[in-house]
Each structure stands twice: as C-alpha cells, then as structure tokens.
Amino acid sequence: MPEISGDHDLILAVKLTKIYELGQQQVQALRDVSLTIKRNEFVAIMGPSGSGKSTLMNILGCLDTPTSGDYFLNGQLVSTLSEDELAYIRNKEIGFVFQVFNLLPRANAFRNVELPMIYAGASREEREEKARRALEMVDMKDRMHHLPAELSGGERQRAAIARALVNNPSILLADEPTGNLDTRTGEEILKLFHKIHDGGNTIIMVTHDHEVANHAQKIIHIRDGQIEKEEKIGSW
Numbered sequence: 073m074p075e076i077s078g079d080h081d082l083i084l085a086v087k088l089t090k091i092y093e094l095g096q097q098q099v100q101a102l103r104d105v106s107l108t109i110k111r112n113e114f115v116a117i118m119g120p121s122g123s124g125k126s127t128l129m130n131i132l133g134c135l136d137t138p139t140s141g142d143y144f145l146n147g148q149l150v151s152t153l154s155e156d157e158l159a160y161i162r163n164k165e166i167g168f169v170f171q172v173f174n175l176l177p178r179a180n181a182f183r184n185v186e187l188p189m190i191y192a193g194a195s196r197e198e199r200e201e202k203a204r205r206a207l208e209m210v211d212m213k214d215r216m217h218h219l220p221a222e223l224s225g226g227e228r229q230r231a232a233i234a235r236a237l238v239n240n241p242s243i244l245l246a247d248e249p250t251g252n253l254d255t256r257t258g259e260e261i262l263k264l265f266h267k268i269h270d271g272g273n274t275i276i277m278v279t280h281d282h283e284v285a286n287h288a289q290k291i292i293h294i295r296d297g298q299i300e301k302e303e304k305i306g307s308w
Contacts, residue, residue, distance in 0.1 A: 081144075082243070082274055083109035083132060088141035090127050090297075101127040102138070103297040111242075114265075114275045116288035124297040125278045126247060132276060133166050133245045134158050163192055167236030171248035173228045175220040181207065181231040182216040188239050206234040210264060226257035233264060237273075244268060246277040250284055262287045 090102040101124045109115050119125045130136040131143060134150060143150045145161065153161070175184045186203040194202070207216045210230040220228055229249065236244060246265070250258030262284065269275050277288060285291045286305060293300040 081108045082111045082113075082146060083107070083276075084142075084144040085128075085132070086142040086144075088128070088131060088138045088143060090124075090131065090136070091139045101297055102131075104141070105294070105297070105299055107292060107299065107302075109274065109276065112269070112272055112274055114269045114287070114289045115277070116285035116291045117276065117278045117294060118280065118282075118285045118291050119294040119300075120280060123294045125294050127297075128294065129245060129247055129276065129278050133168060134161050163188055164239050165241050165243060167233075167239070167241040167244045169229070169233055169236050169244065169246040169249050171251040173220070173232045173252075175228060175231060175235075177220055180217050180219050181212060181223065181227075181234075184220070184231055185216075185235045185238050188235060192239065202238050203234075206238040207231070209237065210234045224257070225253050226260055229253060229257075229261055230264070233261070233268075237268065241273070243274045243276065246275065248279055249277060250279070250281070258284070 085105060085107050088102050088105040089100070092099045092101060105124075105128060117125045117128060127136065131138055134145070137151065150158070175181075176187070179187075182203055185206055186199040189199040189202060204216070207213060210233050212227065212230050212234060215223060215227055218227075220231070223231065233249075244265075249265075250261055253261065265275055265277070265287065275288075277284070279285050289305055291303040291305065293303065
C-alpha cells in the first residue's frame, strides 16, 4: 500500500448512505452525504446526538462500510480494497482518538503507545524508539511509565494521542476528544491538535461543542444523517 501523497483530495465521499437493520426496523444513519477533505486540512464534524456524525467518522476511518455511495481515500475506492489493505490503512495511515481513551489498564503509558507497532510487526528497538518519541511529542516524557489509573484525564488523553501518532499516520480521527475533560484540560488537548496539524497531519474531529469545533478550519454541520451546511472559520 503506497503512502498517502499527491495533489488530489485526500478524502472524497459521494452520496454515502448507511442503513442499520435493527430487528424488523431500519434506521437510516446517513442520507446521501457528499464531502471533500483536503490534505493537511483541520475539519470538525458537528451535530447533535444521533445526527450520524460518528457513523460518518467510522466510514471515513474504514471501520465501517456504507450501504450505498462511494468513498475514495487518497484516490482509491475503498470498497475495492482487500481486508489486508484496509487493515494496513487503519494501522498505518489513520490514527484514532476516542472520548474514553481506550487504554489498557494494566499497561503503562509507554506499553499502551507501542501497541499498534506490535500489531505492525515492528522490532522491539523500533517500537521503543517511536513510542518514546511520540510520548515526548505530547509532553508525556516524565509520565510514560505510569499506569492509566495513575494519570489525570488529560494525561490519559495525551497517551491516547501518542498511541494514535506512533505509526506516523497521515490522518488523525478524533471522536469527542475533549468530551470527558474539564475546560482547561480540553483547551490543552486542542492546542496539542494544532501542533499536530502544524506538523502536516490532516485532522478530522467529531464534536457537539461549538467552542471545540471553532478550532478547526472548516465545520461540517450534520443533522438527521444529512449535511446541513459547511462553514469556513474566519481565523484561518
């Protein structure tokens, strides 16, 4: 699988529809959603609970597939990729950050961060070097040998972000990354996102919070499974 590069849009979604079968009932989570995201763009996807924003994020992250419509990632039609190619993209090209951190409770921050590289088959020497570098990037150098229970909420999220960045992905997908944090800690995490964006990453962040969304270059507003509007942020 080639590295993400080139001049075309990084992400192109064309009329994505997602229908979930819940027993006898059908729930339409997305309805004909079309969007583009450029390389090194910082985008927020915003909407109320149940609007379809997390479903859209899962499709963009190759964690789920649309019922209909086409999704192109780096010019490739995702539906034509093999399971091995999709696994490569999820592990190497996309970093995931979740609201609940998803850290292994019995592993310290360092071991949590090196986990994606174990799946990738990296050597112990490479894992340790990259994990240390990723933790230093998020200002966790002095806390890397602490268990999640010994870390504050902000430190746990920093460790989760380091884990997402350890394989040098092109895209960072963040689902409500400040949702479990107090306002001050949330601001620190958003400053870190700006630092990551300045380093060349494309960031796609799902949120229901206007103040959080305003940190992005562009906000995609979604409601009832449809894009309501796209908004450029004037400070960019």
